[in-house]
Amino acid sequence: MKKFGLLLIVCFAFATYSVAQNNIVKSLERTVPGQGKVTIHQDARIGALIGSEYTPVSTEERKVIKSSGYRLQVYAGNNTREAKNEAHSVASRVKERFPDLTVYTFFNLPRWLCRAGDFRSIEEADAMMRQLRATGVFKEVSIVKDQINIPL
Known part of the structure; x- marks a missing residue:
């Protein structure tokens, strides 16, 4: 009988998880008669990371989500004015x-x-790196792990 109860609990948990996996916060915030109400206060970026509904973060007139990803490093210089000009060039x-x-x-x-770029996967970054190198202008391009902006 204990095994049946445990199996029932596991099935219920799996069903709940599969229904609410993208919206776990909203599934926790509910009113149950006689038991009260759960309210969760959190930064909108946490909701974005776990896939629930969120309020986007606004940067530079456009709305983006900050996430971990990849960028292509096209130039790395030193701290001189010439390096600054070369980076902008x-x-x-x-x-x-x-x-x-x-x-x-x-x-x-x-x-x-x-x-350059905001790539979610290293494969996307690699494809663009190959295109940049194929031009013959950008030879020292490398993929770096960075915080990226995902536009909405």
Whole structure:
């Protein structure tokens, strides 16, 4: 009888999980007569990470979700003015050849970096890296793990 009860609990848990796996927070926030109400207060980014409904994070006039992913490092220089100019020059060349690709040029102590793209998987990043290298202009392109912006 204990095995049957345990099996019933496991089946119920699996059914509940499969129905609410994308919306676990909303499944917890419910009113049960005679038992009260559960309310969860959390940052919207946590909801985005677990797949529940969320309020998007707004950055630079567009709404995005911050997530772990990959970018292509197209340039890495030192902390001189020439390196800064070169990083911006490489960024403009990338935008010229690939207008749909998002390019980020920034100073990360102790060097200037130019990175491109927001890729969720390493396979997507590898495909774009091959396209960049095929142009013959960008030879030292590498894939780096970074926090990416996923547009909504």
